[in-house]
Amino acid sequence: MRFASLLFLLLWILPAAAQQKALIAGPMAGSVELRDVIIWLEAGSAVKQAAIRYYEKGKPAAARTERFTGELGKRYNPVKIQLVNLEPGTAYEYEVLLDGKAVKRSAFTTKTLWQYRQPAPDFSFLTGSCAYFNEPAYDRPGKPYGNDSSIFETMAAVPADFMMWLGDNWYTRDADFHSVPGLQYRAHRDRSLPVLQRFLQAMPHYAVWDDHDYGPNNANKSYIFRDQSREVFSQYWPNPSFGEEGKGIYTRYSFSDVDFFLLDGRYWSSAGELPDSINGQPNPTKKMYGDQQMEWLKNALLTSNASFKIIVTGSQALNPISIFDSFHHFPVEYHDFMNFLDQNHIPGILFLTGDRHHSEVIKLPRENNYPLYDITSSPLTSGVGGVLLGNEKNNPYRVPGTLVVTQNFARISVSGPKGGRWLKLEFMDKGKQVLGNFEVNQQELMK
Template structure:
């Protein structure tokens, strides 16, 4: 076969794969010896993943193959790549419905496995991104008037970042009235929004982990009463290749570790009471009003006690601390809030920082505590959904030490420094990567007195 024929064959095979891809590939969690790659294809497709060590001969690739059912409405697929070498870069390529598979000529993406630094060397310097509230316009189903979704090119900016992973803080897609009344609609919305062309470069640029809030769970402000929550959980598990999703078939809470950072991703919807429940009864916190639930709160306490991370992020879809917010927050469930705060202080859990989304503005809330270090709640929002101006009781929030309103934005967390002197730099960026603000804290500022 001459060179011209080889080029035509390659172009044909590439077009064939592209025609069958709905979205992706997206890189999931990458560990010391394993990695996850997610992709969505059309139902009934045969899809395989070729992967190889970067720099090795093209013939040395390995294959993982999966077949999707024609009976499925939608066909997201997760490839688990195992038995890898540590601290090694691999490349991969997705092939769909090709009768003859040839050695890869070009990679769709790459990843580098983690390094085994524990007990051997200092913790690595690294960064991760985060953000929430990603609305993709679909005019036929959107509310009349000005489109709610903003400039999606923010994802092209984020794709240029050299970072360890992206943490999606909730409202990662927005179900509409035509979506959340039936099972098919929930699947449709996740598939439709994930397939947005502007997202694709970002999906393969870094690892992705996620948690939900109300809009990617179901209707606005819904909680445990949502009648399709089991199906919503299935959808979420198929569109985010997290390491785990709750326990005993309940919720989606999980955790992710990188370097000397642990991220505890909470589920603020599965066990959540309706916001209309009273915060207190006869002057005492109402123990029946919950956001996290007994099972999840018990897991969080144990996980925090087990953690040896320098920085421990407790990530929640809703804000946790903001005393001035008139909207949903863990503080509005005072029984759970007090239980968590008392636990953190009693057991002297160091390095705790709260992360949240939801609010359509970005801010850092600081709450002082008697006899120990202050707590911070860093809210990152929105990526593309509507924005607003600080107003009402929050216009001059005395607990706010940094605020960004009326701007789409994302957040980058960076960690550096030698042992016992680690520093966290938090930077906020706009649509085109312009810096909107920054804040720094050291590990020693997040320690309980001895």
């Protein structure tokens, strides 16, 4: 009798384990819109078919199935399936089907169709940068650079409408960035870690990149695998789009009455080592974003009616005394953009950035115009930077009470009546303790 019971358990457990192994990572929602959504997952190399069965919450009898039509059976198999003809403001449940078997269940809610019907919905989102996951075989010898990754379990439990990743979302090593298979391996390995899975399913995700998930440290447009790196990035994130004409990863995302302009600070970037100026004049050859992307950004900002217009980019933008990668070290583009903002009187602009291994809010005053704010959120798990040892320890441009020098993430909420919306920021640690905060009203960001 005992043998029969054991045999039954093995016959039940082993197929279930095999099914779970077929799902390497995910599922994760992204590009959640009014009537469609992209579901991302990574399937095992033995999987032959992938599909999503979905239905309005509580109505499984009306389920529909969308099948993946791309190629499977490769070494790494990231999958994106778009579900269409959905209803706005509706909760949906779905199942991941691999070779016809349900291996994971999850849910999402489409955006609310509020325009011309009701006030803009209040909402919140999480954000952060610099996620280093230790792998001793390929890490540098000595003290591990990555810290406790349980912060992602904390983030999974914090209510939010989506997550905005600010770059260095994984860290390529010397063993990775010299080849395309190495780039693929790093994205695959880090995305598949168990500590991430609950967070990936908890909310939709969007991302920009910085140097370490683009290529080597301080990588720029000279990186020989920049197009292949772009392909890997686009395979592992469900953003709405990735640049134009097959170049770059910039895109635009909107939620409620806020527009997010996700920039690419690597694909077209000149080497940071180039001098900012030559013979006292801005160096005309040193650019961070490139003409194509800057033209897109300017036109996109001009057509935005959002209460807040958040420019999302991997490196800091406005810190005047930073010696590290920052938009202001590319003065031709930087001053041209600042002049553009002054001439066109565009309200509601803020920057959201990463990279620095500490968090802070930088306030940049402008003559005859509202100040610009640069919210920097970092690090999620990587080593902490040396801001307290350098020239930025008492940065006069830093908003008091916002410096955080430990692992943290940011929770940003937008609420309030039309014309008087508030953006509120909290930097939080893995214990949900608030380490710094900041808030700004829509009216403060008008000339």
